[in-house]
Amino acid sequence: MASRFSAKVHFPDRAGYLALVDRLRGEGYQMCADLTAVDYLRYPGRRALPAGASPERFEVVTNLLSLEHHGRARIRVQVPEEDPEIASLFHRFPGVEAMEREVYDLFGIVFTGHPDLTRILMPEGWEGHPLRKDYAVGRVPVQFKEAPGPR
Amino acid sequence: MSDPQDNELAEITAQIASDTSEGSQEMAQREETSLLALRWESGAIEEITGATLRIPEDEGSGDLARDEESERSLPEAGDQQTMIINMGPQHPSTHGVLRLMLELQGETVLRTKPVIGYLHTGMEKTGEELTYVQGATNVTRMDYLSPLNNELVYALAVEDLLGVELPPRAVWIRMLMSELNRMSSHLMWLATNGMDLGSTSMMIYGFREREVILAFFEKTTGLRMNHNYIRPGGVAADLPDGWEDDVDLICEVVETSMDEYDQLLTGQPIFRERTEGVGVLSPEAALALSATGPILRSTGIPWDLRRAMPYLAYDEVDFDVIVGTFGDTFDRYAVRFNEIKESIRIVRQILEKMPAGDYRVQDKKVTPPPRARIDESMEALIHHFKISTEGFSVPEGETYVAIESPRGEIGCYMVSDGSNKPYRMHIRGPSFVNLQCLPTLLRGGLVADAVAVISSIDPVMGEADR
Numbered sequence: 105m106a107s108r109f110s111a112k113v114h115f116p117d118r119a120g121y122l123a124l125v126d127r128l129r130g131e132g133y134q135m136c137a138d139l140t141a142v143d144y145l146r147y148p149g150r151r152a153l154p155a156g157a158s159p160e161r162f163e164v165v166t167n168l169l170s171l172e173h174h175g176r177a178r179i180r181v182q183v184p185e186e187d188p189e190i191a192s193l194f195h196r197f198p199g200v201e202a203m204e205r206e207v208y209d210l211f212g213i214v215f216t217g218h219p220d221l222t223r224i225l226m227p228e229g230w231e232g233h234p235l236r237k238d239y240a241v242g243r244v245p246v247q248f249k250e251a252p253g254p255r
Numbered sequence: 256m257s258d259p260q261d262n263e264l265a266e267i268t269a270q271i272a273s274d275t276s277e278g279s280q281e282m283a284q285r286e287e288t289s290l291l292a293l294r295w296e297s298g299a300i301e302e303i304t305g306a307t308l309r310i311p312e313d314e315g316s317g318d319l320a321r322d323e324e325s326e327r328s329l330p331e332a333g334d335q336q337t338m339i340i341n342m343g344p345q346h347p348s349t350h351g352v353l354r355l356m357l358e359l360q361g362e363t364v365l366r367t368k369p370v371i372g373y374l375h376t377g378m379e380k381t382g383e384e385l386t387y388v389q390g391a392t393n394v395t396r397m398d399y400l401s402p403l404n405n406e407l408v409y410a411l412a413v414e415d416l417l418g419v420e421l422p423p424r425a426v427w428i429r430m431l432m433s434e435l436n437r438m439s440s441h442l443m444w445l446a447t448n449g450m451d452l453g454s455t456s457m458m459i460y461g462f463r464e465r466e467v468i469l470a471f472f473e474k475t476t477g478l479r480m481n482h483n484y485i486r487p488g489g490v491a492a493d494l495p496d497g498w499e500d501d502v503d504l505i506c507e508v509v510e511t512s513m514d515e516y517d518q519l520l521t522g523q524p525i526f527r528e529r530t531e532g533v534g535v536l537s538p539e540a541a542l543a544l545s546a547t548g549p550i551l552r553s554t555g556i557p558w559d560l561r562r563a564m565p566y567l568a569y570d571e572v573d574f575d576v577i578v579g580t581f582g583d584t585f586d587r588y589a590v591r592f593n594e595i596k597e598s599i600r601i602v603r604q605i606l607e608k609m610p611a612g613d614y615r616v617q618d619k620k621v622t623p624p625p626r627a628r629i630d631e632s633m634e635a636l637i638h639h640f641k642i643s644t645e646g647f648s649v650p651e652g653e654t655y656v657a658i659e660s661p662r663g664e665i666g667c668y669m670v671s672d673g674s675n676k677p678y679r680m681h682i683r684g685p686s687f688v689n690l691q692c693l694p695t696l697l698r699g700g701l702v703a704d705a706v707a708v709i710s711s712i713d714p715v716m717g718e719a720d721r
Contacts, residue, residue: 109411109566109654109655109656109657110654111655134542135542135545136545137547137657137664138655138657138666138668138681138683140668140681140683142670142678142679143679146672146678147670147672147678150651150653150670150672165655165668167655167666167683171542171556171558174563174564176655176657178655194303195303195304196304197545198295198300198303198304198543198544198691199543199544199545199546199688199691200545201295201691202688202690202691203688206687210379219289219291219292219295220289220291220292220295222278222279222280223372224371224372225371225372225720225721226372226375227277227372228276228277228278228279229278234377234380235379235380241380241381241384242377
């Protein structure tokens with residue numbers, strides 16, 4: 105079913121990423137609405153990967169917006185675990201500054217060419233990247249007042 | 256001859272400074288900042304996007320080096336010394352816990368760097384641990400001034416993956432609540448903006464009118480904020496009896512008071528002096544910075560998702576997209592001000608056109624059975640229990656859904672692995688992205704105007720930090 109939110113999805117490899125963004129930019133996609141990532145560690149057999157793209161652990165997802173054609177284009181780039189690095193879109197869309205920093209902060213994916221790749225949401229001395237699937241959800245043990253304590 | 260007390264004080268100060276330091280997230284001295292970061296922090300967007308044409312190949316050439324020297328040096332007029340100061344995170348006009356680091360030359364702002372994350376609670380991670388049924392309670396707490404829009408984008412994303420079609424009444428109820436929420440959010444903005452600019456009466460008025468809307472929310476959803484009202488599959492409950500009168504009253508009250516606000520603010524010389532020509536953004540820079548919502552529209556670009564890429568039933572109601580001309584603080588005020596009036600227009604049309612029927616989809620997989628059925632039928636009880644505890648499974652897939660919240664494009668990127676919890680739930684927060692406009696807006700302005708400009712961005716830190 106084609107919903108009203110559907111968009112054209114592209115699957116470039118890392119080498120063809122910037123060229124594809126440039127091409128789409130020339131076609132009128134003049135805004136980068138969103139940039140995020142997914143860690144497919146526990147769901148490697150994701151759906152809808154075309155034959156050419158080989159699945160990797162991380163996927164950087166970029167949503168471009170065209171104000172002329174009222175359309176969206178989604179770019180899904182595979183980023184391997186052993187070398188989590190991808191080119192930054194900063195020169196093309198400066199608005200990705202914060203988004204790429206967020207992805208770096210929460211996934212540990214490095215964007216080359218980013219002017220100031222530091223943590224943005226987590227405190228400076230934080231260890232690990234919380235949105236990775238092998239990063240445990242934090243829990244605080246609660247001692248209820250009436251419950252018997254450990255003896 | 257140092258006093259031991261002074262020494263102790265200095266020690267404590269140094270300890271506090273190191274404990275609260277954000278290290279490299281903070282603004283560094285000019286000499287220690289790379290040229291690109293310097294451009295970014297001083298809001299020189301044209302030089303960043305234009306730079307793709309010249310570099311990166313000939314990075315070391317003499318031409319660029321000369322450029323660099325002139326770019327790094329301070330403007331001739333004024334002090335040849337600058338000062339980096341902190342504004343926030345506890346500054347009363349930073350709307351929560353936004354912290355800005357400003358480099359000042361005299362009173363002129365040269366560079367700005369927002370330092371955020373003080374309200375980060377890991378809501379995207381939490382969202383992966385909650386079922387689709389529970390998820391709405393999580394997202395509603397992000398943008399606490401427009402909770403219903405957060406729930407809406409989440410619910411739309413889940414429904415897009417599920418492929419369910421909603422009954423018309425559910426769609427129109429959602430639209431009604433979303434527009435009322437836009438009104439209450441903009442009223443709240445008018446209030447806080449008034450307070451930032453020294454108009455304390457405006458603050459009281461804005462809160463007063465907002466309360467009328469929140470009272471209706473409480474009547475309908477049970478809560479003033481964080482409603483968990485719009486859920487995957489429809490809404491939690493039908494509108495209460497007599498809702499037409501309530502909504503009619505809201506429209507009347509807000510409309511009358513809008514005329515008063517107009518008199519109080521729009522033509523007032525002090526207000527205009529403080530907002531006109533302050534914090535100007537060009538349309539090109541707004542697009543490059545991914546700004547959306549009133550900020551983008553104030554630069555003259557008529558981009559409103561309700562019109563451009565209609566969702567719900569926005570293509571069936573009549574409304575105008577409000578645009579500004581100069582992209583300054585006053586235009587952003589005017590856009591929001593008139594959007595309240597447009598929302599009233601939409602709400603009045605919804606009052607007339609509200610269809611009858613179900614308020615949630617009658618799909619047994621998604622919607623729990625009605626309360627009365629549980630007493631009669633064992634299956635209904637089991638079903639209710641299943642949906643409440645396990646939730647429902649969503650087919651594998653991924654989607655990006657975006658709607659127009661009062662602050663701009665709020666998006667939800669959702670990946671489902673076929674289980675009852677989202678594999679990944681990412682919210683594209685408009686405040687988070689819009690905050691990046693600050694260096695450009697504050698560039699070359701006075702530090703006293705910073706308060707007016709921050710306010711005109713309308714950031715909600717709960718959603719910026721998530």
